[in-house]
Amino acid sequence: MPGHIIAVSCSCGFSGEGAPGFTLSGGREVMAYDAAAIDGELFVTITEAEATERGLPIIEDPALGRNPLEENYAGPWGGENCPRCQKATMTLALRGFWS
Numbered sequence: 311m312p313g314h315i316i317a318v319s320c321s322c323g324f325s326g327e328g329a330p331g332f333t334l335s336g337g338r339e340v341m342a343y344d345a346a347a348i349d350g351e352l353f354v355t356i357t358e359a360e361a362t363e364r365g366l367p368i369i370e371d372p373a374l375g376r377n378p379l380e381e382n383y384a385g386p387w388g389g390e391n392c393p394r395c396q397k398a399t400m401t402l403a404l405r406g407f408w409s
């Protein structure tokens with residue numbers, strides 16, 4: 311099922327990549343902050359059900375629902391809260407698609 315590849319980065323040095331979209335079973339894959347991640351990966355892509363169940367903050371896909379012909383369709387979009395420095399200085403950008 312289709313989804314986006316979203317790159318995140320912050321001036322504090324934090325960076326990562328997410329792959330939000332939809333699963334074969336009709337569920338959603340979302341980007342979320344997982345402060346308890348054992349591998350130190352704070353920025354994860356998991357099912358919406360898991361994020362909700364664990365109470366993890368979800369970062370909405372900024373490209374979802376946008377018209378590809380729209381100006382600035384791929385971002386970058388700023389002002390997201392960074393999981394490392396806790397400031398609203400993280401940017402997201404659309405890097406591609408997965409299916």
Ligand SMILES: [Zn+2]
Pocket residue numbers: 320321322323324392393394395396397399400
């Ligand atoms: Zn940061």
